[in-house]
Amino acid sequence: MGNSKLYKGSLNTIILKLLEESEKMYGYEITQKVKEITKGELNITEGALYPALHKLEAEGLLDVEMQKVDNRLRKYYKLTEKGTKETANRLTELEEYIRTMQTIINPKWSIQ
Amino acid sequence: MSKLNKEDIQFIDTYLSNSDIHYEDIRIEMIDHVASEIESRMNLGDDRGFYIIFKEYMIENKSSLVKEGNKPFNSKIFKSVSKQFLRNLYSWQVIFGSVLCFWLFNNLYKYFHIESFASTFFPTFLMVLVGFIPIMVFGKKKFSFIGNFVVLISIFFSFNYYFIPFLEEPSWFYYINLSIMTVFFVCSLKTMISLVIYYKKRFQLA
Structure with a gap:
């Protein structure tokens, strides 16, 4: 995607949505999953992903689990109970936002 | 499937530690990220060896990687x-x-x-x-x-x-x-x- 600022505000919701679909995920896996789903259109950088994950962890929305994998430790993230509830709220908010944007960008389409 | 050995992982660890990423929990996560990307490139057919791929990756991503990691206060x-x-x-x-x-x-x-x-x-x-x-x-x-x-x-x-x-x-x-x-x-x-x-x-x- 050319303008990364457009998705910056939705990054936390994207992460929560992916974790809702998987039991647990690690940072690199999240970047690859997003790349795969969007066919390379969306590339989440390390500089954006990890601060977002740490913020969600600090807010108590994510819990972490460490596992030893291939000579190194891997930090897995999973949703907490609070995180599961918050995911539903944030997805609703994002959907409403997308609908609002559509009414602005393409009013005829949104009326139909 | 190419996997990095203990020495390679230790090399990444030392490099990140020398880049002022002092918090263990953050560095562990970054080591895994860098190692996963290098292994992925190797598995896609890049046979130039660990050090060359690592160097190339760091030139591309170091600023983004250490952006958050070297902050003592968050x-x-x-x-x-x-x-x-x-x-x-x-x-x-x-x-x-x-x-x-x-x-x-x-x-x-x-x-x-x-x-x-x-x-x-x-x-x-x-x-x-x-x-x-x-x-x-x-x-x-x-x-x-x-x-x-x-x-x-x-x-x-x-x-x-x-x-x-x-x-x-x-x-x-x-x-x-x-x-x-x-x-x-x-x-x-x-x-x-x-x-x-x-x-x-x-x-x-x-």
């Missing part, structure tokens, strides 16, 4: 540990411990006299006592939540120094100050212990 984490501290204020351990410590500290203050050098030494001693717990458990390893909590403790105890010249025993101000310091100390102790347990359980380091 406002979100600071806010989170501060909230945890406030929640702990209402726990029975803190209430009971504070009453017990107040009695103990009050007797110590009376014994040493508030004007003496011991009174200025006291806040520092309590701060060091709380800050020493993670060092005893994890040694030189630092963790982001603990690091940010130490900032909170340092602010409080440094602030407390300003009141020391005004403490005259016995006075209301003296008892209020001693109560606040006692509650803060006991609550800091509880919060620090819970943070150490949090990391100990998850990272299985000690």
Whole structure:
């Protein structure tokens, strides 16, 4: 995607949505999953992903689990109970936002 | 499937450590990210060897990678540990411990006299006592939540120094100050212990 600022505000919701679909995920896996789903259109950088994950962890929305994998430790993230509830709220908010944007960008389409 | 060996992982670890990524929890995550990307490139047919691929990756991504990792203070984490501290204020351990410590500290203050050098030494001693717990458990390893909590403790105890010249025993101000310091100390102790347990359980380091 050319303008990364457009998705910056939705990054936390994207992460929560992916974790809702998987039991647990690690940072690199999240970047690859997003790349795969969007066919390379969306590339989440390390500089954006990890601060977002740490913020969600600090807010108590994510819990972490460490596992030893291939000579190194891997930090897995999973949703907490609070995180599961918050995911539903944030997805609703994002959907409403997308609908609002559509009414602005393409009013005829949104009326139909 | 290409997998990096222990020496390769150690090399990434040392490189990131030398790039001022001192928090263990953050560095562990970055090591895995870099290693996963290098392995992915190798598995896609890049056979130039670990060091060349690593160098190329770092040229492309170093600034983005260390952007967050080398910050000793993170406002979100600071806010989170501060909230945890406030929640702990209402726990029975803190209430009971504070009453017990107040009695103990009050007797110590009376014994040493508030004007003496011991009174200025006291806040520092309590701060060091709380800050020493993670060092005893994890040694030189630092963790982001603990690091940010130490900032909170340092602010409080440094602030407390300003009141020391005004403490005259016995006075209301003296008892209020001693109560606040006692509650803060006991609550800091509880919060620090819970943070150490949090990391100990998850990272299985000690």
